[in-house]
Amino acid sequence: MSKDALLVLEDGTHLRGRGFGATGTVTGEAVFNTGMAGYQEVLSDPSYRRQIVAMTAPHVGNYGMNPDDMESDAIQVAGFVVREAARRPSSWRSQGSLTDALRDADVVGIEGVDTRRLTRHLRDRGAMRAALSTEILDVDALVERALASPSMVGADLASEATTSESYVVPAAGETVHRVVALDFGMKRSIVRGLAEHGAEVHVLPASATPDDVLALEPDGVFLSNGPGDPSAVTQGIATTAGLLGQVPVFGICLGSQLLGHAFGADTYKLTFGHRGVNQPVLRRSDGLVEITSHNHGFAVQASSLGEQTDEYTFETAGLGTVEVSHVNLNDDVVEGLTAHDVRAFSVQYHPEAAPGPSDARYLFERFAQLIRGAN
Template sequence: MPLHATRKPALLVLEDGRSFRGRAYGAEGETFGEAVFSTGMSGYQETLTDPSYHRQVVVMTAPHVGNTGMNDEDPESKRIWVAGYVVRDPARVSSSWRAQRPLDEALRDQGVVGISEIDTRALTRHLRDRGAMRVGISTTETDPARLLERVRASAEMAGANLAGEVSTKEPYIVPAVGERTLRVAALDLGIKEMTPERLAERGVEVHVLPSTATLEDVLAVEPDGLFFSNGPGDPAATTGQVELLKQALERGLPYFGICFGNQLFGRALGFDTYKLKYGHRGINQPVMDLTTRKVEITSHNHGFAVDAPIGEETRTPYGVATVSHVCLNDDVVEGLELRDDAGNLKGFSVQYHPEAAAGPHDAAYLFDRFVELMGVSTSSTTGEEA
């Protein structure tokens, strides 16, 4: 008996009424979320366990998914966060020597409802043309009209404040590798495990704090710098963390933000944010660093962006802000810099994922830039080497 014949029929219905029929993949049941597509050809395990995908149903554009299985070394968090998973041709067996369980088994064990054997190319083109939208997947409902009613009654991503749902509840420390040279307070808005590891490799002791941390919590760490992580939700609905960042910038604390941390940095500097039509998701997005004029191939997962003028300086209460990185596909702002009147760097952020999990390593230099920023700041304020 063919493998697909053992899987229950499944139904996918988009918010605008378009529907697809396929077979269950992962857990059986029903799920709802925002339909987005990821263009990565590999790295699905890192995608699935990235907290930034909370409440999103991920459509894989690569047709063959699951051939490397799942292992215990590559997850970016303790669980799978996607609300649902859509693939075209699931692998029948895991062929990697590192695999410890099949992908569909991992999805099933964690209750992640998915669908397979649908035309993901047609679905991706539809989302690209119409934009990201709410979606439902069900193995129990056969009537598209009835499922559509529940899709339209489900929560939207715009206006959603989700950082508290994915953040650590208690602080923890990632120790420096070798001699500790610096200490960073990292606000967990949905942090990927590889990020503090990249800092630790550079001699940084990372104190990971809950998303509800106050300025007093940050200062209690006695940090050389402040870091804001990636995470899910609408930056316009995430206000408490913006106020914390403003207070930290007023005190001159060096800052580095990734992804959601870039959007909150933008809002702290006085810029607006907006929802992209279908976002950037995948490990193959070209970005130019306007500081060095180098082009990087980068890993993305964002549905919102900062509305800041490219090629202009903006005066803020904390210094002069400029756009530092842009996406070469569509000119979306992919990074910001803050400098004082003398041109010294005070803080910066990028919209993508320099920790490269999964993805290219072109942007690893950004962690070095943060270390250099903290070193300069520490020596200039204390008269000692960092």
């Protein structure tokens, strides 16, 4: 039998519903995801660490859970919010229910709440601290818990989400080149994408130094996605800066923000972030619009890259010219960087997106081409 549950935001907004999954009390940053599918990838993406995620799709869990679609070894979210959780999954691939998966992972969920209301509130007021409980059903007491929880600003969560040990993933077929991937909370599908394009991938933890990376004699370096505030990932920024000009670099999501910092730029927190599988991004090189998958709450401040030479091009201090290569058509947020004088580029969105879309899969081949051109 389900228990009563309460979700509160730090501004006092509250929603009552039914608990599912584990019981208990959790805190985190309340955010929303607009994907109609892909809830398992959301749950297991390390970039959602310390976040209470609300899905805007009204019915979640209908195709169950399976180990093949996990993006990490465990469910990563702090809490999960849905309008209705499926009681019985219906898919030949399913090996368990959403409710059971949350319970086994000790993650608290709440259903029976108005996720449309919650989403509109977060769009208006911004992502904020929240608390979710099946134990504390007094609004004021739970709001106190939310207010006592840490802010996402200044949080170095990459050091928590990273691998504890280095490891190697072989190429899918013939090994064409060696790539060192710095793991700041990397999704499994990213490693698969690199391996499918001929990379033997050597995964190193977020604490790796430039010497650690160069000791492996890589043909290229990949900067992964991950949770938290990019400005707090000081070792990752220093390592990236130390590698620029020595080896080709490709970054995704947090990796793009770290590359921006390495160029000398600042990052800032978005009001409610980009989370979903339907974000339109303009590829400025040819005017193509890609429909892309996103999960980020911070972005690079373009004007801080250096001296502006035209609308999208900047002269950095010591690393040459950097161009804003991709732009979000919803809000003009920087979605990609390309360096003209050192071999580096990045995108803020996810070319490896599962279950989709696949518009940006070509970026793995672009990285392979950059490596081939450097050798």
